[in-house]
Amino acid sequence: VDPTGCGDAYRAGLLYGIQKGWDWETTGRLASLMGSLKITNRGGQNHKYTRAELAGLYEQHFGRSIKL
Known part of the structure; x- marks a missing residue:
């Protein structure tokens, strides 16, 4: 468990969603x-996920699909 970069990753998701409307x-x-x-x-930068992996995890955790 290493919280380094968690805020940056959160902000990236936030800005992505805002940019997508x-x-x-x-x-x-x-x-x-x-x-x-x-x-x-x-x-801070050792996490790597594909869009497909993120979409799958999103659906798994929130029960909704998402197009990234």
Whole structure:
């Protein structure tokens, strides 16, 4: 568990959702997912997920599909 970069990952998800014009609920869920995935990897930039992996995790955790 390493919180380094969690805020940055959260912010990336937040800004992505805003840029896509998503509603706040979807945007916040993606941001939360990004931050929580980052904490499982040591270091600020050692987390790597494909869009397909992120979409699958989003659906698994929130029960809704998302197009990234």
